[in-house]
Each structure stands twice: as C-alpha cells, then as structure tokens.
Amino acid sequence: MRKFLCLILLLPIVGFAQIASTDEYLSRREKILSMLDTSSAIVLKAINTAQLANEYIQEHNFYYLTGINSPSNTILMSPKGIKIGNKKKSTIIFYVDIEEVKNIQLGTNDTLLKNNQFKAIFTKFLPTIKKLYYSAPDLTFNNDWLSDKSYFMEREMKARMKNFYPNLEIEPAEFFVGKLRSVKSVQEISYIRKASNITSDGLISAMKLAKPGVWEYELQAAIEYEYTRQGAMLRGFTSIIGSGLNNLILHYSDNTRQTQTGDLVVMDVGAKYKGYSTDITRTIPISGKFTDAQKEIYNMVLKVQKDVISVIKPGISSHDLDKLAKEGFKKMGYDKFLIHGITHSVGLDVHDVLPDPVLKPGMVITVEPGLYFKPNDTTAPEKYRGFGVRIEDTILITENGCEILSKNAPKEIDDIEKLMKKKK
Ligand SMILES: [Mn+2]
Numbered sequence: 001m002r003k004f005l006c007l008i009l010l011l012p013i014v015g016f017a018q019i020a021s022t023d024e025y026l027s028r029r030e031k032i033l034s035m036l037d038t039s040s041a042i043v044l045k046a047i048n049t050a051q052l053a054n055e056y057i058q059e060h061n062f063y064y065l066t067g068i069n070s071p072s073n074t075i076l077m078s079p080k081g082i083k084i085g086n087k088k089k090s091t092i093i094f095y096v097d098i099e100e101v102k103n104i105q106l107g108t109n110d111t112l113l114k115n116n117q118f119k120a121i122f123t124k125f126l127p128t129i130k131k132l133y134y135s136a137p138d139l140t141f142n143n144d145w146l147s148d149k150s151y152f153m154e155r156e157m158k159a160r161m162k163n164f165y166p167n168l169e170i171e172p173a174e175f176f177v178g179k180l181r182s183v184k185s186v187q188e189i190s191y192i193r194k195a196s197n198i199t200s201d202g203l204i205s206a207m208k209l210a211k212p213g214v215w216e217y218e219l220q221a222a223i224e225y226e227y228t229r230q231g232a233m234l235r236g237f238t239s240i241i242g243s244g245l246n247n248l249i250l251h252y253s254d255n256t257r258q259t260q261t262g263d264l265v266v267m268d269v270g271a272k273y274k275g276y277s278t279d280i281t282r283t284i285p286i287s288g289k290f291t292d293a294q295k296e297i298y299n300m301v302l303k304v305q306k307d308v309i310s311v312i313k314p315g316i317s318s319h320d321l322d323k324l325a326k327e328g329f330k331k332m333g334y335d336k337f338l339i340h341g342i343t344h345s346v347g348l349d350v351h352d353v354l355p356d357p358v359l360k361p362g363m364v365i366t367v368e369p370g371l372y373f374k375p376n377d378t379t380a381p382e383k384y385r386g387f388g389v390r391i392e393d394t395i396l397i398t399e400n401g402c403e404i405l406s407k408n409a410p411k412e413i414d415d416i417e418k419l420m421k422k423k424k
Contacts, residue, residue, distance in 0.1 A: 023105035024067075024185055024187060025064075025065060025066055025067045025104065025105065026105045026106070026107055026110075028064060028065050028180060029065050029066075029077065029091055029107070029110070030107060031180055032065065032077060032176075032177065032180065033077060033078075033079045033090055033091070034079070035176070035179070035180075036077070036078065036079050036133075037079070037131075038079050038080045039080070039129050039130040039131060040078070040079075040129055040130065040131035040132070040133070041076065041077060041078035041082075041125070041129050041131075041132055041133070042075075042076075042077050042078075042132070042133040042134070042173055042176070042177075043074065043075070043076045043077075043122070043132060043133070043134050043135070044059065044061050044062040044065065044074070044075050044134070044135040044173060045059065045062065045073075045074045045135055046058060046059055046062050046068065046070065046071050046072055046073045046074070047059045047062075047071060048071045048072060055234055056069070056070075056071070057234070058070075058275075059135050060181070060348040060349055060353075061135050061173050061174065061177040061181070062075065062135055063275065063348060064177060064180075064181055064348060065077075065177070066093065066101075066104060067104065068093075068100060068101060068104065069275075070097075070100040071096075072096040072115065073093060073094060073095050073096060073100065073101065073115070074093070074094040074115065074118055075091065075092070075093050075094070076091070076092045076094070076118075076121070076122065076125070077090060077091045077092075078090060078125070078129065080128070080129070081109070082121060082125050083121070083124065083125065084111070084113070084121060089109055089110065089111045090107075090109040090110070091106075091107065091109060091110040091111070092110070092111055092112075092113055092121070093110070093111075093112050093113070094112075094113050094114070094115045094117065094118045095112055095113070095114065095115060096114075096115045098112070126164075126165050126168060127165060129168065130167060130168065130169060131168070131169045131170075131171065132168060132169070132170050132171070133171050133172070133173040133176045133177075134170060134171075134172065134173055135172070135173050135174075136154060136172055141153070158170060174353050175353065175355045177353075178352075178353030178354070178355045179355050179356070181347060181348070181352065181353055182345055182347070182352065182353060182354050182355060182356070182360075182363055183360055183361075183362040183363055184347060184362045184363065184364055184396075185362070188276060188347065189362070189364070189396060191273050191274045191275070191276035192273075192276045192277070192278055192346065192347070192364055192394065192396075192405060193396075193405050194232075194273045194274075195232060195236070195270065195271045195272060195273035195276055195277060195278040196278040196280065196394050196405040196406040196408070197408055198226055198227055198230045198232050198271045198273060199223070199226075199227070199269055199270055199271045199278050199280050199406065199409070200280065200406055200407075200408035200409035201226045201230070201408070202222065202223030202224065202225070202226035202227060202269065202271070203223060203267060203269065203280065203282050203409045203410075204408075204409070204410070204419065205222040205223065205225065205226055206219040206222040206223050206267060206284075207282075207284055207410070207416060207419045207420050208222075208419060208420070208422055209222045210259075210265065210284060210286055210288070210420060211286065211287070211288070212259055212260055212261040212262075212263070212286050212287055213258060213259065213260075214258075214259050214286070215255075215256070215257070215258050215259070216241040216242070216243055216246070216254075216255040216256060216257050216258075216259065216265070217241070217255045217256060219241050219255075219265065219267060220239045220241045220255045220269075223239060223241075223267065223269050224239065224269075226271075227271040230271075231273070232271035232272060232273040233272075234271075234272040235269075235270065235271060235272055236270035236271060236272040236277025236278060236279065236350040237270060237277070237279075237350045238253040239253065239255065239267075239268075239269045240252055240253050240255075240266065240267070240268035240269065240281075241255045241265065241266075241267050241269075242265065242266045242267075242268075242388075243257055243259040243260075243263045243264070243265040243266075243286060244257060244259070244260060244263045244264075244386075244387075245375065245386060245387075246266075247264055247265065247266035247283070247372075247387060247388045247389075247390075248372050248373075248374060248387070248388045250339075250340060259286045260286070261286070261287055262285075262286070262287060262291065263285070263286040263287075263387075264283055264284070264285055264286070264290075264294055264387045264388070264389065265283065265284050265285075265286055266281060266282075266283045266370075266388060266389070266390050267281065267282050267283070267284070268280075268281040268390065268392065269281075270350055270394075272350075275348055276347060276348060277346055277347070277348070277349065277350040277352075278346060278394045278405065278406060279344075279346050279350050279366050279368075279392060279394055280392055280393065280394060280406045280409050281368055281370075281390045281391060281392030282391065282409055282410070282411060282416075283298065283301075283388075283389045283390055283391060284416055284420065285416075285417075285420075288417060288420040288421060289417055289420075290413055290417070293383040293384055294387065294389070295413060296384075297371055297373075297384055297387070297389050298389050298391075298413060299413070300329070300332050300334065300371065301369050301370060301371055301389045301390070301391050302391055302411065302412075302413075303328070304325050304328035304329055304369045305367055305368075305369050305391050305393070307324065307328055308321050308324050308325050308328070308342065308343075308367050308369065309367050309393070309395065309402065309404065311324065312359065312365075312367075312395060312397065312401060312402040313359070313397070313398075313400060313401045313402065314359055314360055314361050314397060314399070315358065315359065316358070316359050317357045317358050317359070318343050318344075318345075318354065318357040318359065318365060319357050321342060321343050321367065322341055322342055322343060325338065325342040325369045326338060328369075329369070329371070334371055336379075337371040337372055337373060337380065338369060338370065338371060339370075339372055340368075340370065342366075342367060342368050342369045342370075343365050343366055343367055343368070344365065344366055345363065345364065345365050346364045346365065346366055346394055347364060352364075359397045360397060361397050361398055361399050362396075362397065363396075363397045364394060364395065364396050364397070364405070365394075365395055365397070366392050366393065366394055366395065367392065367393055367395055368390060368391065368392030368393075369390070369391065370388060370389060370390030370391070371388065371389055372388035372389075373385050373386065373387060373388065374386075391411055392406075393405075393406045393407070393409075393411075394406045
C-alpha cells in the first residue's frame, strides 16, 4: 500500500501545488531564502511529540515556513542550493509520511524527500557553508540524578559540531525567522482577531457567572467553554484566574480557590485559533461592584493603559511604551507597584518573537499595565493592601496608529458592573 501510494504521489507533485491558490508558506520560504546570504543555510525540525497534555504544538518557525502540523519532518534551505545527486535544490522538505506533506505548495527550486535521506545530504552539505540557523525544540537541560551530572544539550551539540565542522557558525533560527514572523499577514491578523473575539466572549460569560462563592475553576470553565464552542481547540497558555491574594501571583494557574465577598479576580486568558494566540486580562469585583479603594487603583491602571495605547503607531519602540507606563504610574506615586513589563508580541506564540522593538504596521502586541499591593507591604496605603489589578489588551499596529483587537471584552467600570448585574 505504501509503495503504491508513493508511486502515484511522486508524479503529480505539481498537480498538488495547484490546489492552494494563495500560499503564504511558499512566499515566506522565498523571503527567507532572499534574506540568507549564499554561505548560510537554515535547518528546522518539527517537534517530535505532544508536549503538554497531549496537545501537539509544532515548532513555531517550522510551522511558519511549512504549515505542516505533524511530527518528525525537517526542512533544509540554502540560497546557494543543496546537492542531491547531480541536481541542486534551494529547499528540501524531508518527510516521514507523504500524506502529511502532499498538499504543500512547492516552488521550482523546492523538493520533497524521504526523511532517511536527510543525514547523508546534510553531512555532505554542511562543510560547504559558513553559517547555520537551526531550530532547537529538543535542546533542553537534563540532569543525570545518579552521577549528578548536568547535560546541556545545546552545549554538547555545539561542541560536537565544532569538532566536525570547525568553521561553521551555529545560531538559533528564532530571531532570524522572527524578522518575518513579527509582522503579521492579513490572514494571521484575522486569526488573532478571531482568537480575541472568542476570548472576549469567554470573559463576558465569566463576568455574568461571577458571584461570591464561585470557584476560580468555574470562571475558567466559562471562559474555555467559549473557546471550544467556537472552534479554538487549544489555549494560548494556561488560564490565570486569580482571586483574593492569588491575583498578586503573576503566573498563578492552580485556579482552585473559592471566591469570597469583596475579592477582585484577575482573569488573564487567551484562546489559540488556528495556531494563533491572543492575550487578554480583565480584573473584576466578584460581588459585582468595585469598592472605592479598588476603583481608585483600577482607574489608575486603566488610565495608564489608555495613555500608552494612545501613542502606539509605527516607529515607536516597545521600550518607549514600558517607559511611558512607568512614568505614568510615577506621577501617581505608584510606579514601584508595577512589577513587570507591560508589552510583548503575540502570534504563534503568546510571547512571540520580536527581534526589533520598533513597531511596524502588522505587528501585534499587548499592553498590560498592573499594580500589585502585598498584604503586608507597609509602604502601600493600607486600603490598597492585599489586591492587584491588571488590564491587558491585544493590539494591532496599523498604518496610522493601532486597533484594539480585544475591544469586545468590557473594561470600563460601568460596563463591567452593568454586565455583572445581568443574570444568565
Ligand atoms: Mn500578556
């Protein structure tokens, strides 16, 4: 059956190419080839296994250039061409199962080859180049507990490669491919917009459900119900539902506490739609009404968030946004209670790669200021101790300014309180 399949599939590769009329992956590969100089190459490997809870997430650079969402494949690209027998190809996709790659659109200098040919071709090719960009999905740190020796896979790999190819420079591909990845296409933007709309619906459901006594995981379930219902089959990251003192823990994700009257709940969540994440945070009073002290802090955070968003346009740097938020809180006297950066890029990864901090049209970033007051922090006014507020939107940089993709999620105090009054 296998042999038979290969026979029919080898012939009509051009035919397959015609199935997809607009192929972003091919044009991305062409751009990458034009960015590489003739003595360099890039090699990317698919993630072999599901990483978390059996959710398979492809290595992002590999996915970005191939659209292949299955394990064990490899792509090798070089503008000078890679020798296969007497021919040269600038892109080779090595596959395990032809079914997984048969729909990929190939350029005239691209080809598909069985995975078992990779080693021979790669070994011959490497001495002909000076620089190799690579993906490092499997390069982690391992500790052998018995001999108590630590193995850094990357260090071992580099030492070994140096041995065989002393003149070869090796660099992770993330930032190189990231130059393209950070500016999103119309289609990518539409996926992030959809992820943002779905997540906003989830937040609205959670706001309607919220009342004292509800468990954090119930709010999480209300949000994630919308993800699944609307076809976002994965989360961009583990939902953070922090009530009471838990909202002071930035990456709290146990979500197992029962809420109590008077709590603020920070909900930092994001669906992943067709591979693309969003990232939205809303802070709500579990009782349906902010106390005066909560309102004061909430309004400070909201003002700083809006002030930052109002200056976003092409040419401004993400570092400027951080500075502006810090200065904004400083004027209010609370800058020391902002304990994290207020922006990051969003895309295939919820903390997407951003090689150049200067914003360009098509980039998508978050703006997420917050203030956090520990219960025993005597430098904070007493009325604020014991809660935190964070407000986060996912924002598209446009030609003249920006667009808030997560605008459907209410963040004005009146809107939140009105919504929370409504019973389902
Ligand atoms: Mn974020």
